[in-house]
Amino acid sequence: MIIRKKEHWFRMLFVWHGSVLPKLLPRLLALFLLSLGIVYLHGNILSYKVPLNPAPLTLFGFVLALFLGFRNSASYERFWEGRKLWGAQLNITRSLVRQALTLVNVNTDKATVMEFVQLLTACTYALKHQLRGTDPAEDLRQRLTEAQFQLVEQDRYKPIVITRLLGEWVQHAKLENRIDSIQQARFDENLDRIADVIGGCERIASTPIPYSYRVLLHRTVYIYCFLLPFGLVDSLSWLTPFIVVFIAYTFVAFEAIADEIEDPFGTDTNDLALGSMCEMIETTLLELAGKRTEITPKNTHGFID
Secondary structure, eight states: OEEOOOOOHHHHTTOOTTOSHHHHHHHHHHHHHHHHHHHHTTTEETTEEOOOOHHHHHHHHHHHHHHHHHHHHHHHHHHHHHHHHHHHHHHHHHHHHHHHHHTSOTTSOHHHHHHHHHHHHHHHHHHHHHHHTOOOHHHHHHHSOHHHHHHHTTOSSHHHHHHHHHHHHHHHHHHTTSSOHHHHHHHHHHHHHHHHHHHHHHHHHHOOSOHHHHHHHHHHHHHHHHHHHHHHHHHHGGGHHHHHHHHHHHHHHHHHHHHHHHSTTSSSTTSOOHHHHHHHHHHHHHHHTTOOOOOOOOOSSEEOO
16 A cells, blocks of 8 residues: 655656556557557548547547446545444454453453453454465464464454354353443444454455456547547647647546556555554554553554555
């Protein structure tokens, strides 16, 4: 994720890192060369003059811009919903640790509470790895006992399995009379909310925007960009390649941004910083439990994972 301080308007014109422009340069160069060829041939293909004028292209471009706006709105809605779910994960885990510290019998061994904290952080890291399709073994080994790790190692959906271990911790606390039935119900409510967060993230990750819709919009954008030089060559002449590239950049960049943020849990530069969120959740839970941790300064003016 790109985190930057507010830039001066002029410097923003030349921002490179975090922009989709590097990905688009080959396509824009191809359009520029195509436009040059069309200008050189005066809009003719095999001695046939392509009869296009700017009026229908203007109308079509307006309609295309509306569809791109809807596409970007749908993608940003998925991005923002993912961010809200991870914000909920932070709040729920904080509540659970507070409950473990204040509702459970004061004579409870501190190591028992720390086991609960480590299970919560392990669940959070497991969710990150599941959403990104990466191997969680290293992060889980650091936060689970060997017996707990062996229980979840072969499971496909590790976060939800770890919620079972959290439920067993609460059950043992009840059996040992360290909490009563009402307090157990309070714990279960928050564990259900964690399951809702996991399910919400899985829903976003496993349900992309319909492929046929993406293909239609993608084809339409590029057909429009390829036809644009034929409609402008008579009125703009040698300025045509530059105007075409500028207009094409706007349309193609909107499509590229929508594709990038459609899956908010990926590793693109504009996706959610799940790694930093996991570290922040772990740090705040450990501090709640009375264990101070060394805070690594974060880069607040660039890319964070």
